Every structure is written in structure tokens, then in C-alpha cells.
Amino acid sequence: MLDAEVLRATVTSLRVSTTALLLALGAGVPLGALLATGRGRAARAAETAAGAGMGLPPVLVGLVVSMLLWRSGPLGRLGLMYSVTAMVVAQAIIGLPIVTALTVAAVGQLGPELPRQLRGLGAGRWQLRWALLREARLPLVAVVLAVAGRLLGEVGAVMMVGGNIAGETRVLTTALVLEVRMGHFDRGLELGAVLLGLSVALSWGLQRLGRHGRVAREAP
Amino acid sequence: MNARAAAGTSEDGGRAGARPAPPVLELREARVRRGDFIVAAAHLEVHAGERLVVMGPNGAGKSTLLLALGGLVPLQAGTRWLDGRRAPPGRALRRAVTTALQQPLLLDASVRHNVELPLRWRGLGAAERAARAERWLAALGVAGLAARHAAALSGGERQRVHLARALATEPRALLLDEPFAAIDAPGRPGLRADLARALAASGAAAVIVTHDREEAIALGDRMAVMLRGTLRQVGTPAEVFRAPADLEVAALVGVENVWAARVVRAEGDLVEVALEGAAGGATVRALAPAGTLAPGAAVHACLRPDDVLLFAADARLDAASARNRLGVRVDAVAPSDRHVRVTVRAGALGLVAYVSRAAADELALRAGGEALAVFKAASVHLVT
Numbered sequence: 001m002l003d004a005e006v007l008r009a010t011v012t013s014l015r016v017s018t019t020a021l022l023l024a025l026g027a028g029v030p031l032g033a034l035l036a037t038g039r040g041r042a043a044r045a046a047e048t049a050a051g052a053g054m055g056l057p058p059v060l061v062g063l064v065v066s067m068l069l070w071r072s073g074p075l076g077r078l079g080l081m082y083s084v085t086a087m088v089v090a091q092a093i094i095g096l097p098i099v100t101a102l103t104v105a106a107v108g109q110l111g112p113e114l115p116r117q118l119r120g121l122g123a124g125r126w127q128l129r130w131a132l133l134r135e136a137r138l139p140l141v142a143v144v145l146a147v148a149g150r151l152l153g154e155v156g157a158v159m160m161v162g163g164n165i166a167g168e169t170r171v172l173t174t175a176l177v178l179e180v181r182m183g184h185f186d187r188g189l190e191l192g193a194v195l196l197g198l199s200v201a202l203s204w205g206l207q208r209l210g211r212h213g214r215v216a217r218e219a220p
Numbered sequence: 221m222n223a224r225a226a227a228g229t230s231e232d233g234g235r236a237g238a239r240p241a242p243p244v245l246e247l248r249e250a251r252v253r254r255g256d257f258i259v260a261a262a263h264l265e266v267h268a269g270e271r272l273v274v275m276g277p278n279g280a281g282k283s284t285l286l287l288a289l290g291g292l293v294p295l296q297a298g299t300r301w302l303d304g305r306r307a308p309p310g311r312a313l314r315r316a317v318t319t320a321l322q323q324p325l326l327l328d329a330s331v332r333h334n335v336e337l338p339l340r341w342r343g344l345g346a347a348e349r350a351a352r353a354e355r356w357l358a359a360l361g362v363a364g365l366a367a368r369h370a371a372a373l374s375g376g377e378r379q380r381v382h383l384a385r386a387l388a389t390e391p392r393a394l395l396l397d398e399p400f401a402a403i404d405a406p407g408r409p410g411l412r413a414d415l416a417r418a419l420a421a422s423g424a425a426a427v428i429v430t431h432d433r434e435e436a437i438a439l440g441d442r443m444a445v446m447l448r449g450t451l452r453q454v455g456t457p458a459e460v461f462r463a464p465a466d467l468e469v470a471a472l473v474g475v476e477n478v479w480a481a482r483v484v485r486a487e488g489d490l491v492e493v494a495l496e497g498a499a500g501g502a503t504v505r506a507l508a509p510a511g512t513l514a515p516g517a518a519v520h521a522c523l524r525p526d527d528v529l530l531f532a533a534d535a536r537l538d539a540a541s542a543r544n545r546l547g548v549r550v551d552a553v554a555p556s557d558r559h560v561r562v563t564v565r566a567g568a569l570g571l572v573a574y575v576s577r578a579a580a581d582e583l584a585l586r587a588g589g590e591a592l593a594v595f596k597a598a599s600v601h602l603v604t
Contacts (some may be wrong), residue, residue, distance in 0.1 A: 120319030
């Protein structure tokens with residue numbers, strides 16, 4: 001049985017990572033579609049930047065967000081340091097380039113002829129992008145899975161900007177780090193099992209979605 | 221109905237002396253660059269209800285020309301015109317001119333969704349979308365597939381849905397890139413007939429890219445020949461096939477007999493030329509506009525293999541003055557699915573003739589045998 005503290009950390013983990021994931025998807029998927037269908041140098045430069053951003057070290061994101069939200073920082077007045085909001089912001093920044101770069105790849109694998117054909121049928125810019133995203137929905141499911149897994153397991157940035165405050169900003173990963181530091185390996189294993197369980201559940205759910213898509217396609 | 225006549229019946233009801241309607245789509249002094257390849261079209265136009273076939277070998281620039289017409293690649297120079305006015309940029313042009321690319325690329329959705337999506341983009345209501353989808357899927361013989369998923373279609377069905385989707389947009393002009401390329405040979409005549417009927421019903425101007433001579437003849441009211449990025453000749457299929465503008469066009473449209481020759485006599489429109497390499501200075505008669513060729517002029521005489529008749533060597537024929545006769549020896553007899561290709565020789569002069577299987581059997585054509593090759597002066601086209 002999970003005790004109340006583990007349950008709270010699980011709920012906070014899900015809350016932070018899901019919100020950050022939705023923000024990253026909300027901004028990254030349209031941005032990825034924009035870059036995938038863009039032809040200018042700016043689009044190529046942004047695509048390169050997004051690719052490089054996939055490997056952005058979380059502690060570096062944590063550092064930059066901390067500097068911004070620190071009491072004496074430019075956004076210090078907002079009083080967001082060591083809050084769930086700060087953790088969401090940090091994780092959304094970590095997720096954004098990954099979502100963007102993987103969306104560019106997902107749309108790009110459709111090839112150059114499909115966008116041309118859709119334009120030839122009269123698609124406007126965003127109509128085209130929406131149609132391509134819909135067409136790339138199965139690889140985009142993999143994008144969601146990859147980013148969700150990365151955010152759920154992220155520890156550096158949330159530790160720095162959340163502060164690991166029990167009952168407030170403690171998430172599964174920061175709780176696990178704390179328990180191991182204190183030598184409570186059994187508690188660490190318990191938290192690790194919950195993390196693993198979430199990851200498996202997420203993967204199973206998305207695989208079902210993918211299978212549903214394939215079955216629908218093959219139906220006469 | 222004659223395409224040009226149809227184009228002339230505009231809002232004025234086709235009154236005598238009324239100005240004809242402008243072309244639906246037109247390129248003027250257009251140049252398109254794709255990598256190192258440049259495609260140029262000094263002038264190309266297509267009228268309402270007309271079917272213009274663009275023919276050329278692979279890599280000639282036909283598809284690029286089509287993309288340029290449809291606003292899918294930018295013009296490096298020149299202008300695009302729609303209904304007599306400068307074509308609007310971007311989406312407005314692409315809503316008036318629909319392009320169907322060579323590959324039948326359908327979205328990962330039902331056939332109905334695929335056909336209705338471009339209509340939804342145009343803001344059409346559900347009832348209108350459904351009616352159009354039903355009408356054009358039926359016109360292409362695939363109405364029963366509307367609920368089927370695109371991934372479950374055969375190649376032929378995909379192509380038909382692809383064409384129905386383009387037709388359902390009911391554009392001013394429809395641009396089709398190799399519409400039969402993905403179809404097996406036995407399925408082509410059926411689709412060709414269905415497409416021809418559907419195009420006639422739509423009334424849209426159509427530009428159809430093909431490398432197939434049979435398709436060009438079957439579908440084209442006019443045809444444009446494209447070679448190495450330039451438009452070489454535009455005319456009716458009969459004009460282009462009968463009187464190709466140059467030797468490359470002649471080769472493309474299936475003129476297998478091309479001889480270097482020199483004009484020896486010109487009287488009115490009847491021209492007599494001496495063929496280089498022919499035994500005994502053999503001459504053939506050809507027709508050419510009076511006064512265009514003087515004795516001594518170097519020309520190439522072009523003759524289609526299907527314009528050559530073969531007779532038994534001792535056949536007695538009526539002495540028609542405008543007919544050419546050459547006593548020949550058979551080099552090879554090669555049957556194909558449609559005709560028998562016979563290679564004959566008159567001295568050093570080679571000649572190819574297509575004859576029916578029945579005629580080949582009756583004449584007992586075989587390598588080494590003798591025959592009489594006969595062709596009309598009107599069949600010989602002189603290229604200067």
C-alpha cells in the first residue's frame with residue numbers, strides 16, 4: 001500500500017509533468033509543424049536549435065529558471081520560486097525543444113510530395129499543417145510517450161526550482177533522491193516502482209492508441 | 221463539343237463577332253528553376269473545356285511545368301494568367317486550379333474524408349460536400365468505396381479516388397500529372413474513358429502530363445511537346461504526329477523513318493527529294509507548302525512506320541502519282557501485341573513498317589524475302 005506521502009508525491013509528479021507536457025505540446029507541435037513546412041533560413045536555423053535543445057541539461061534549465069524567479073531576479077516579484085508553477089515552467093522548457101524537434105521529424109517523414117499535393121488541392125497554410133499533423137498522428141503518439149517519460153523522470157530542474165518541499169513541491173524523483181541520501185533504500189525502491197509503474201501504464205495506453213489506429217486503417 | 225467553340229460561348233451567349241473568352245490558364249515567357257534544371261515556356265494556354273496534353277520523355281520538365289501552372293513552384297521569370305487576368309498569388313490560385321500529382325497520395329482516413337477535406341477547406345457545407353463526393357466518386361466508378369479506408373484500396377482504386385478528389389473541387393483548371401502511371405496496362409483504357417467523360421462533365425480546362433503517345437492521342441484536344449526543359453511544339457495531336465517540328469519531336473512521336481535528303485524538284489506543293497544512301501539515287505515525293513523549299517535544299521524526310529504499306533514484290537498497283545514505291549528486302553520481322561514491326565532495306569536505306577498480323581501472314585514476310593513498300597507523298601514530312 002502506498003502511504004500518504006508517496007501518494008502526494010505521485011499526484012504532484014503527475015500534475016507537474018502533465019501540465020508541463022501539455023504546455024510543451026501546445027507550443028511545440030504547432031512550432032514543429034511550422035518548421036517542417038517552412039522553407040526559409042530562419043526555419044532551418046530554428047529546426048537546428050530545436051534539435052540541439054533536445055539535449056538541454058535539466059540542471060542548466062533549473063539554473064536559468066532559478067535566476068529568473070529568484071527574489072532579486074527579473075521575475076522575482078511573482079514569488080514563484082519553490083512552487084509547483086516554477087517546476088511546470090522548468091519542465092515545459094525542457095520538453096519544448098524535444099516536442100518541436102520530434103514533431104519536425106514526424107511531419108518530415110511524410111515526405112515532400114504529400115504537402116505539395118495538399119497545397120495543390122487548395123490547402124491554406126494552417127489547413128496544410130493540421131492535415132500533416134493528423135497524418136503523422138502515430139509518430140506523434142511516440143513523441144508524447146518520449147517526452148512524458150523524460151519529464152516524469154526528470155529530477156535536476158524540479159529539485160532546483162521546486163526545492164523538494166514535503167507536501168508541496170516534492171515529486172517522486174526528488175523524494176527518491178532524498179530517501180536514498182538518508183539510506184532508506186526500501187522507500188527508494190517503493191518510489192522507483194511507482195515511477196516505473198507510471199511509465200509502463202503510459203506506454204501501454206499509447207500502444208493501445210496506436211493499435212487502434214492501425215486496426216481502423218486496415219478495416220474494409 | 222469543340223473546345224474552342226465551348227470557350228467562345230461566354231456570358232454574351234456566343235453572339236457572332238463577340239470576343240472569345242480568354243484562356244482559363246496561361247503562362248507567358250515563364251521560366252522555372254529547379255536546381256540546375258531550367259524549364260521555359262514562352263507561351264502556353266488552355267481554354268475552358270479543353271484538354272491540353274503535355275508530352276515528353278522522362279526528365280523533360282513536364283511535371284515542373286505543371287507545378288508552375290498550378291502555382292506550386294515559383295516562377296523565376298514570366299507571368300501566370302487566370303481567366304485573362306494576372307493570376308492571384310498563393311491559395312487563391314490553388315483554389316481555382318487543382319493539381320493532382322503523379323502519386324495517388326491519399327490521407328490516412330476514409331475515402332469520403334479524403335474527397336471532402338479540400339471542400340471543407342473551401343468552406344462548403346456538409347450537404348454540398350457529401351453531394352460532390354458522391355457525384356465525383358460515381359463518375360470515376362468508385363462510389364461504393366466511400367466508407368473504405370484509403371489504406372485498404374488497390375492501386376487502381378487509389379488512382380480513381382485521387383482523380384475524384386481533384387475533380388470534386390470543381391476547379392477552373394485541373395492539372396493531372398501522369399494520371400495513368402500507377403495503373404496496370406489492362407486497366408488503363410477503362411480509366412482513360414472514365415476520366416475523359418468526367419472531364420467533359422466538369423467543363424474544366426485540363427492539362428494532362430504524359431509520356432505515352434497513345435494517351436496523348438486519346439485524351440488531347442491539343443498537345444504540347446516538351447524536350448529538355450523547353451516547349452518545342454504546340455498543336456493538335458494530328459498536327460504534331462503528322463508534322464513534327466524537328467527531329468527530336470519526330471523521334472518522340474514515333475517517327476522511326478528519318479532520312480537525310482536533298483530537294484531535287486519542287487512543283488507547287490509536291491516536292492521530290494533524293495534520299496542519301498538509297499541505291500540508284502532513289503527519290504521520294506512529299507508534300508510541303510508551295511515555295512518553302514527550293515531545289516538543292518538539305519532536308520530530313522520523316523515517315524511514320526504505320527503510314528507504310530507492304531505488298532508482295534510483284535503486286536500490280538494503281539499508278540497513283542503521289543504514291544511512293546520502293547522495292548525492298550526484308551531484314552527482320554518482329555511481332556508485338558498490336559502489330560508486326562517489319563524492318564526492310566532498299567540498298568543502304570533502312571525502313572520500318574508496321575503491318576497487321578494478318579497482313580504479315582498473308583504476305584508471308586520473312587527475313588531475306590522481297591516486298592514492295594508503298595507510302596503516300598502526304599505521309600512524308602520534310603524537316604529543314
